[in-house]
Amino acid sequence: xxxxxxxxxxxxxxxxxxxxxxxxxxxxxxxxxxxxxxxxxxxxxxxxxxxxxxxxxxxxxxxxxxxxxxxxxxxxxxxxxxxxxxxxxxxxxxxxxxxxxxxxxxxxxxxxxxxxxxxxxxxxxxxxxxxxxxxxxxxxxxxxxxxxxxxxxxxxxxxxxxxxxxxxxxxxxxxxxxxxxxxxxxxxxxxxxxxxxxxxxxxxxxxxxxxxxxxxxxxxxxxxxxxxxxxxxxxxxxxxxxxxxxxxxxxxxxxxxxxxxxxxxxxxxxxxxxxxxxxxxxxxxxxxxxxxxxxxxxxxxxxxxxxxxxxxxxxxxxxxxxxxxxxxxxxxxxxxxxxxxxxxxxxxxxxxxxxxxxxxxxxxxxxxxxxxxxxxxxxxxxxxxxxxxxxxxxxxxxxxxxxxxxxxxxxxxxxxxxxxxxx
Numbered sequence: 001x002x003x004x005x006x007x008x009x010x011x012x013x014x015x016x017x018x019x020x021x022x023x024x025x026x027x028x029x030x031x032x033x034x035x036x037x038x039x040x041x042x043x044x045x046x047x048x049x050x051x052x053x054x055x056x057x058x059x060x061x062x063x064x065x066x067x068x069x070x071x072x073x074x075x076x077x078x079x080x081x082x083x084x085x086x087x088x089x090x091x092x093x094x095x096x097x098x099x100x101x102x103x104x105x106x107x108x109x110x111x112x113x114x115x116x117x118x119x120x121x122x123x124x125x126x127x128x129x130x131x132x133x134x135x136x137x138x139x140x141x142x143x144x145x146x147x148x149x150x151x152x153x154x155x156x157x158x159x160x161x162x163x164x165x166x167x168x169x170x171x172x173x174x175x176x177x178x179x180x181x182x183x184x185x186x187x188x189x190x191x192x193x194x195x196x197x198x199x200x201x202x203x204x205x206x207x208x209x210x211x212x213x214x215x216x217x218x219x220x221x222x223x224x225x226x227x228x229x230x231x232x233x234x235x236x237x238x239x240x241x242x243x244x245x246x247x248x249x250x251x252x253x254x255x256x257x258x259x260x261x262x263x264x265x266x267x268x269x270x271x272x273x274x275x276x277x278x279x280x281x282x283x284x285x286x287x288x289x290x291x292x293x294x295x296x297x298x299x300x301x302x303x304x305x306x307x308x309x310x311x312x313x314x315x316x317x318x319x320x321x322x323x324x325x326x327x328x329x330x331x332x333x334x335x336x337x338x339x340x341x342x343x344x345x346x347x348x349x350x351x352x353x354x355x356x357x358x359x360x361x362x363x364x365x366x367x368x369x370x371x372x373x374x375x376x377x378x379x380x381x382x383x384x385x386x387x388x389x390x391x392x393x394x395x396x397x398x399x400x401x402x403x404x405x406x407x408x409x410x411x412x413x414x415x416x417x418x419x420x421x422x423x
Contacts, residue, residue, distance in 0.1 A: 009076035010077065010084075011077045011109055011111060012076050012112060013073075014072065014108050015075070016070070016104070017073055018069075019068065019069040021068070023062070023097050023098050025060045028071075031094050031096070031097040031102070036091070036093070040086060040090055053078075056075070058073065059074040060074075069100075073104070075091070084109060089106070091106065155181070158196060158206065159205075161199070161205060163196050163206055164196070164199065165197065166184060166194055166195045167193050169210075173215060174216075175195070175214045176217050177207060177240075178196070178219050178220075179198055179221065180197050184197045186252060186255070187260065203232070211240065212239060217243070218243045219244045222247050222383075223248075223251075226245055230273065231277065241270055242269060243267065243270055247259060249381055249382050326399075326415075326417075330354065330377075333350070334422055337379045337401075341381040345361065346360065347379060347382075349369070349372060350376050352398075362381065365380060365388075365391075366391040370395060373395070376398055377397065378400050381402075381403060382402055389407055398414065399414070401418070402418055404420075
């Protein structure tokens with residue numbers, strides 16, 4: 001009997017068989033040929049089709065259990081789609097195999113060429129990747145490599161502290177001070193060459209000296225670390241004239257040319273920064289004095305049996321260490337999603353079962369929260385400030401989770417969490 005090579009088959013008929021009794025494979029194959037004989041005419045006679053190689057060897061896999069037999073029939077075909085479908089339908093007419101009742105159901109017809117096509121695509125990707133890695137770079141790649149090398153050469157070591165700096169430090173009246181070498185490289189890459197790095201948290205004498213001779217502009221990251229650098233330099237008495245912050249949640253080393261120039265145009269005089277820091281310090285002191293005055297009066301009302309971690313604050317119904325009070329599942333889920341968002345400038349919206357309702361850009365956050373009434377928590381790649389909280393206070397949200405927070409937890413009914421709270 002002729003066979004068809006699996007390589008030349010275009011379609012595979014996959015059928016399921018259920019038999020009310022115990023039979024063997026030859027019984028099933030004999031029933032397929034015998035009960036379809038003469039059903040479809042001479043052109044689609046299964047014996048003739050197999051003899052001519054247009055259908056292949058019929059594979060039967062059976063499993064007998066509890067006096068009943070079930071299994072699968074696989075029939076390869078090189079006929080066209082319509083003829084293959086007719087053969088599959090004819091197989092479903094088989095009602096008895098030997099002395100037993102049976103039922104055959106075609107599960108699906110597989111197009112073998114689709115699987116081969118997917119293999120071709122995947123292999124082509126591998127070949128193209130190998131080709132790109134082994135061939136010579138094009139002219140643009142060569143230009144980019146040369147430009148990068150030139151930029152690296154332009155970064156010098158300046159002063160006795162050997163600080164990473166651009167080549168125009170001595171020639172410029174205004175100097176931009178950044179945190180590290182990577183920040184210097186990014187600014188030099190975009191044509192700003194009067195830049196110098198602090199190279200750490202300590203204040204280099206070189207930067208102190210430059211502050212007495214030139215106009216210093218401090219350019220820091222848009223996170224809490226940037227705020228600490230500003231405060232540290234001012235407290236150390238360095239003569240800073242202007243301050244610039246990168247966009248919220250971004251670092252100087254990763255921002256684009258457009259963002260750099262936009263930030264440079266919005267620099268703030270250091271006197272304004274000092275006033276804001278002074279105001280913040282005064283408000284903190286007043287709040288401390290006010291709480292200290294209230295504390296003795298309310299201390300007797302506190303239950304002595306409650307541990308320190310669970311004790312309620314005298315001025316609020318929220319626990320002092322709120323992050324330790326959240327559900328462990330919520331803690332794990334919030335941390336996982338917040339880590340996933342780092343650098344994406346996006347947000348997750350969750351329902352009260354901690355299912356993700358959607359992932360959206362931060363620019364669409366306010367509208368999305370207002371439209372989704374069942375939002376339980378918002379997790380986003382940014383800093384929780386007054387504007388964010390105000391836009392969500394009417395939406396019945398329980399949690400706002402951000403990379404950092406500038407909100408006193410007592411100022412809102414929403415529970416605020418930051419990255420440090422989820423460690």
